[in-house]
Amino acid sequence: MDSHSLQAQTRLLxxxxxxxxxxxxxxxxxxxxxxxxxMVAFAEQKRMKLKEEVILFTDESRTRVLASFKARNVIDxxxxxxxxxxxxxxxxxxxxxxxxxxxxxxxxxxxxxxxxLTGQERSPLVAVLRRFVDSLSWLxxxxxxxxxxxxxxxxxxxDRYVVDINDPRTDRRLVIAMAVALDALQSR
Numbered sequence: 001m002d003s004h005s006l007q008a009q010t011r012l013l014x015x016x017x018x019x020x021x022x023x024x025x026x027x028x029x030x031x032x033x034x035x036x037x038x039m040v041a042f043a044e045q046k047r048m049k050l051k052e053e054v055i056l057f058t059d060e061s062r063t064r065v066l067a068s069f070k071a072r073n074v075i076d077x078x079x080x081x082x083x084x085x086x087x088x089x090x091x092x093x094x095x096x097x098x099x100x101x102x103x104x105x106x107x108x109x110x111x112x113x114x115x116x117l118t119g120q121e122r123s124p125l126v127a128v129l130r131r132f133v134d135s136l137s138w139l140x141x142x143x144x145x146x147x148x149x150x151x152x153x154x155x156x157x158x159d160r161y162v163v164d165i166n167d168p169r170t171d172r173r174l175v176i177a178m179a180v181a182l183d184a185l186q187s188r
Contacts, residue, residue, distance in 0.1 A: 001029065001040050001058075006172050009165065012040065014151075014179050016159035022046055025180045026060075041066050041176050045184045052081070054184060056176060067091065067173035069181065083177045092174040094181060107182070109145060111174055119145035119178070143182060151179050159183050 009029050013036055017024040027041035043056045052071040058064040065086040073079040080095030092111040097118075100106035104124055109117040122142040140153040149165040163179050165172065 001038050005029075006040050007168075009040070009172055011165070012163040012172070012176065012179070014161040014163060014176075014183075016183055018158070023184055025183070027056075027176055027179070040172075043176075043180050045180070052185070054177070054180060056173070056180070067177055069094075069177045081177075081181065083174050085173065091171055092177075094174075094178050096185070105141075105143070107143070107145075107178070109174065109178055111171055114169060117145040117148055119143045119151075119182075145178075149175055151182055153183075 006029075011030050013028045013030055015026050015028075015036075017026060023045040025041075025043040025045075026039060027043075028036040029038050029040055031037040039059050041056045041058065042060045042062070043054050045052075045054045053068065054070075055068045056066040058066050067083060067085055069081045069083045071079065071081050080093050082090055083092045083094070085091050090112075092109065094107055094109040097106040097108060100120070104121045106121075107119045109119060111117075120143065122144055126141055140155050142153065143151045145151075148167045148170055149163060152162045152164075154160040154162065161179055161183070163175060165175055
């Protein structure tokens with residue numbers, strides 16, 4: 001999918017593919033019936049890395065980079081992640097608000113030329129349950145980044161998310177990076 005078509009998307013579907021040493025994420029544009037349509041991104045997160053870095057490719061062949069994000073520091077308790085385009089130019093950043101996230105996960109996302117977005121778990125009850133009852137980690141959760149975009153985790157054994165984007169100015173690569181990070185980095 002070309003960059004213009006990707007930027008026109010108002011909904012994206014994200015699915016995690018679990019393997020032994022790598023988390024893989026596949027992002028699709030939806031078909032008119034809501035099923036997975038064309039792939040728009042493929043990402044891999046290697047586990048056990050000291051300084052987190054995730055590369056988003058345009059597909060599973062991994063030949064063309066769409067974007068990437070990288071932790072600013074080894075210990076990421078709020079230091080943030082820079083998001084880059086395919087040429088390595090910065091397109092934004094996101095960071096977890098460590099203090100607020102002790103009870104209800106809260107993230108801040110910055111895109112140049114736009115106000116900072118704050119994304120927080122929609123349900124305080126689900127947030128508290130997920131924190132204190134490990135066996136409930138499968139519970140779906142929802143993040144709202146104002147009225148700009150939302151990430152909704154669906155019920156099921158595999159992690160699946162629906163991302164709705166309401167602002168045409170929001171860089172879809174930044175939204176995809178944030179959606180992947182919500183899964184990949186949520187427990188940190």
